Amino acid sequence: MKAVKAIRTPGGLSVRVDPRAALAVLLLLAAALAAAVVLVGSGDFPMAPGEVVATLLGDGTAAQEFIVRDVRLPRVLVALLVGAALAVGGALFQSISRNPLGSPDVLGFAQGSSVGALTVIVLFGGDAFATAGGAMAGGLATGAAVYLLAWKRGVHGYRLVLVGIGIAAMLTGAIHYLVTKADLVDATRAVTWMTGSLDGLDWSQFWPLLAVCAVLIPLSLAYGRPLRMLEMGDDAAYALGIRVERTRAVLMGSAVLLTAVATAAAGPIVFVALSAPQLARRLTRSPGPNVAASAVLGAALLVVADWVATSAFGDRRLPVGVVTGVLGGVYLLWLLVTERKAGRI
Secondary structure: OOOOEEEEOOOOOEEEEOHHHHHHHHHHHHHHHHHHHHHHOOOOOOOOHHHHHHHHOOOOOHHHHHHHHHHHHHHHHHHHHHHHHHHHHHHHHHHHHOOOOOOHHHHOHHHHHHHHHHHHHHHHOOOHHHHHHHHHHHHHHHHHHHHHHHEOOOEOHHHHHHHHHHHHHHHHHHHHHHHHHOOHHHHHHHHHHHHOOOOOOOHHHHHHHHHHHHHHHHHHHHOHHHHHHHOOOHHHHHHOOOOHHHHHHHHHHHHHHHHHHHHHHHOOOOOHHHHHHHHHHHHHOOOOOOHHHHHHHHHHHHHHHHHHHHHOOOOOOOOHHHHHHHHHHHHHHHHHHHHHHOOOO
């Protein structure tokens, strides 16, 4: 039996806290911040972690202030937010569908964002801002289509995954077609964007992402209990007083918007949404979506992956999407082997 403590606030509100889960969140948050400091100090002008912290506190030289605050800090903050947004979106989808493969990577939302971005690049020659807008529009349109096509007296997890896989396959075909219609310059831009990269990001990408995450991640945390009830099945959730379809619609909308805004900022970075929630559950050993643990773990994963992409191969800087794809593939193979040994597949 897990030890769960009940904390009563001055207003009379009782909050249940799992000490192991809370400790895991704090340790993961510390790891994410430490990795962010190391990443800020990495590059052609290396800085020790102490110098980075001193510069952030206003004690650096003019050159250090420029490099940290204007060049590297926006990229790292966007990486933290993108990782958190993708991980929370994945946690919500996996809980709603009651399927560990219920991830934006599998359900077609990343492909929908790619189609939207490629349409802007190939057909209209749009700039980076227009490309981000197209990616968000494509992701939201795909989310609405999956929800409507999966609806039949409610949305059930098995049907949601099947519909999402079918739409993902069709959108993948559309992606290939758009790439073949592009000229050489636009095709290069398109392939670079589809790989997923944090290069060239600045404060203009950070502020919209922060605004969306500041609203939707706390909203997802507030729906933690109804989401745990949904994992027990619709009938059990109804019996416990949960407004099932309303809750599912709010959480799916939040997950789609988080995924879309993260993809618009950095491209379709794969496997973070799939792996972070499952790793969070293993670390906390706690039932339910583990939204907070997933958020900080997703942020830490993406920052570490970006450090590997930019520093581990010498002068060959890789897009971060390449690293997350390789690490995610290794994790998925490990998961399949583990599940097979346990006799669950």
